[in-house]
Amino acid sequence: MSNAFPSDLEIAQSADLWPIARIAQSVGINDDRLEPYGKHVAKVVLAESQGARQHQGKYVVVTAVTPTPLGEGKTATSVSLAQGLAATGRKAILTLRQPSMGPTFGIKGGAAGGGYSQIVPMEKLNLHLTGDFHAVTSAHNMLAAILDNHLHFGNELDIDERTIFWRRVLDVNDRALRNIVLGLGERADGVTRQSGFDITSASELMVILSLATSFEDLKERLGRIVVAFTSSGEPVTARDLKADGALSVILADAMHPNLMQTLEHVPALIHTGPFGNIATGNSSVVADYVGLEHSDYVITEAGFGSDMGAERFVNVKCRVSGLRPDAAVLVVTVRALKSHSGRYRITPGSPLPEGLLTESPDDVVAGAENLRKHVEILRSFGISPVIAINAFPADFESEHQAIRDIARDLGAEVATHRGVAEGGPGATELAEAVVRACQQPGEFRFTYDDSDSLVTKLEKVATTVYGADGIDLSSSAAAQLDRYEKLGFGELPVVIAKTHLSISADPSAKGAPTGWRLPVREVRLAAGAGYVYAICGTMRTMPGLSRHPAAERIGFDENGTLRGLF
Numbered sequence: 001m002s003n004a005f006p007s008d009l010e011i012a013q014s015a016d017l018w019p020i021a022r023i024a025q026s027v028g029i030n031d032d033r034l035e036p037y038g039k040h041v042a043k044v045v046l047a048e049s050q051g052a053r054q055h056q057g058k059y060v061v062v063t064a065v066t067p068t069p070l071g072e073g074k075t076a077t078s079v080s081l082a083q084g085l086a087a088t089g090r091k092a093i094l095t096l097r098q099p100s101m102g103p104t105f106g107i108k109g110g111a112a113g114g115g116y117s118q119i120v121p122m123e124k125l126n127l128h129l130t131g132d133f134h135a136v137t138s139a140h141n142m143l144a145a146i147l148d149n150h151l152h153f154g155n156e157l158d159i160d161e162r163t164i165f166w167r168r169v170l171d172v173n174d175r176a177l178r179n180i181v182l183g184l185g186e187r188a189d190g191v192t193r194q195s196g197f198d199i200t201s202a203s204e205l206m207v208i209l210s211l212a213t214s215f216e217d218l219k220e221r222l223g224r225i226v227v228a229f230t231s232s233g234e235p236v237t238a239r240d241l242k243a244d245g246a247l248s249v250i251l252a253d254a255m256h257p258n259l260m261q262t263l264e265h266v267p268a269l270i271h272t273g274p275f276g277n278i279a280t281g282n283s284s285v286v287a288d289y290v291g292l293e294h295s296d297y298v299i300t301e302a303g304f305g306s307d308m309g310a311e312r313f314v315n316v317k318c319r320v321s322g323l324r325p326d327a328a329v330l331v332v333t334v335r336a337l338k339s340h341s342g343r344y345r346i347t348p349g350s351p352l353p354e355g356l357l358t359e360s361p362d363d364v365v366a367g368a369e370n371l372r373k374h375v376e377i378l379r380s381f382g383i384s385p386v387i388a389i390n391a392f393p394a395d396f397e398s399e400h401q402a403i404r405d406i407a408r409d410l411g412a413e414v415a416t417h418r419g420v421a422e423g424g425p426g427a428t429e430l431a432e433a434v435v436r437a438c439q440q441p442g443e444f445r446f447t448y449d450d451s452d453s454l455v456t457k458l459e460k461v462a463t464t465v466y467g468a469d470g471i472d473l474s475s476s477a478a479a480q481l482d483r484y485e486k487l488g489f490g491e492l493p494v495v496i497a498k499t500h501l502s503i504s505a506d507p508s509a510k511g512a513p514t515g516w517r518l519p520v521r522e523v524r525l526a527a528g529a530g531y532v533y534a535i536c537g538t539m540r541t542m543p544g545l546s547r548h549p550a551a552e553r554i555g556f557d558e559n560g561t562l563r564g565l566f
Contacts, residue, residue, distance in 0.1 A: 080419020084427030115420035175544030225528035276303030340367030
């Protein structure tokens with residue numbers, strides 16, 4: 001008899017799922033607010049007055065140390081924590097991003113969690129769910145079509161074609177579409193110009209959905225989208241093109257969060273999926289509003305490490321929502337800290353280095369500067385950190401103890417969880433640590449003020465969060481920042497698009513790099529989403545497929561059962 005641990009898909013397909021109405025009832029969401037999509041998924045219709053009301057629930061953000069290319073299990077930890085809280089008698093709700101289908105069929109796989117800490121049905125989560133991604137794709141491309149149609153019929157707004165930055169999107173990894181030429185053929189086929197495709201999760205519309213506080217706010221943000229500039233340098237908006245009404249119609253249903261459940265029947269609100277590199281990397285504001293209205297604890301996840309998703313959670317999402325976190329969970333693995341020792345290189349699709357699987361608390365200690373830096377980052381926001389050791393089967397107790405010793409020296413709560421192997425019962429220690437952290441007094445603070453200049457905002461994130469000595473602006477970036485200030489966008493927050501594999505801008509720099517400066521190559525405007533974002537390094541907004549992508553292994557077996565998702 002084999003003792004092999006079942007696959008995520010096998011565990012998910014053997015789950016005992018509750019009807020979605022029962023999940024809703026468990027937290028007091030009435031039937032009149034549900035729009036079912038089959039037996040186990042429903043949209044929660046937002047109340048007209050939905051917003052940041054007074055609430056008693058605690059708000060917890062899950063982030064991580066700088067991850068390896070394999071990821072360190074933030075989603076699995078989020079699910080484990082929610083199930084652990086439920087196992088200890090607390091009412092919890094998860095608010096998570098919807099995964100993009102591009103990476104699901106590529107190299108990353110899905111994003112439902114793992115083992116016995118999953119969102120189910122995992123097939124629906126990782127594939128079409130309720131069609132929100134398709135709505136974003138359609139709306140984004142509708143705006144692109146209206147823009148090109150405007151050019152075709154004479155360009156009444158005097159758009160400078162060289163300034164158009166509104167590309168098209170598709171929820172498929174397709175490197176051949178990164179750069180294309182439009183309008184080839186006859187005169188009736190449109191104006192010829194160069195453009196390209198991004199993946200749907202990189203669309204500004206996805207971020208707008210995630211940050212909109214109501215449907216009225218959504219409509220206002222859609223009108224503010226800037227797609228290009230005129231010959232005289234004035235911004236051209238979706239409202240100028242008379243496209244904002246059509247966009248709101250296409251996105252109306254997508255504004256409502258999707259309700260699902262964990263393997264242990266904890267409610268999960270799955271909503272929006274903005275890119276973690278160039279966008280906010282956080283789930284929606286409205287899902288958090290709904291969660292806090294109906295639970296004692298809302299567990300939300302921020303993409304990548306605390307320098308990325310958590311920084312944007314604080315400086316962008318919390319600015320918009322008016323919500324303030326009570327604690328932060330910092331996911332750490334033995335694997336990640338050993339990687340930050342600089343002694344091992346982890347490559348997706350290749351076996352782990354043999355030394356990485358050998359007992360070595362010294363390697364853990366050698367990589368601990370990265371952990372210390374992330375604790376420092378969270379404390380810079382005035383948030384109480386809980387270090388969550390995501391236990392892997394190949395770990396050694398001496399290595400976990402090394403992390404505990406480091407946490408003790410830092411004065412931080414720490415807990416080991418085995419939620420992937422054991423579900424909620426394996427995360428009760430983590431749940432209790434989070435409850436204690438939520439009771440600690442904090443003084444939440446942003447990294448910068450609204451009134452700071454855009455350059456100052458970038459400098460404060462670079463120095464205070466990343467630990468850089470300063471920023472170096474290219475001449476074009478400096479000119480773009482000056483232009484946005486003069487156009488009235490100076491009070492917007494900033495997002496810095498950089499590598500997630502290092503706290504610095506150099507993906508090969510492990511640990512907590514010092515003595516470096518942040519190079520800003522280009523600065524772009526996301527006026528509808530409500531921020532300015534700086535490009536540091538080369539950012540791919542349309543991923544490619546690997547030599548043997550997951551798509552080659554996904555399909556149905558002879559019994560009609562879906563296989564290959566992971």
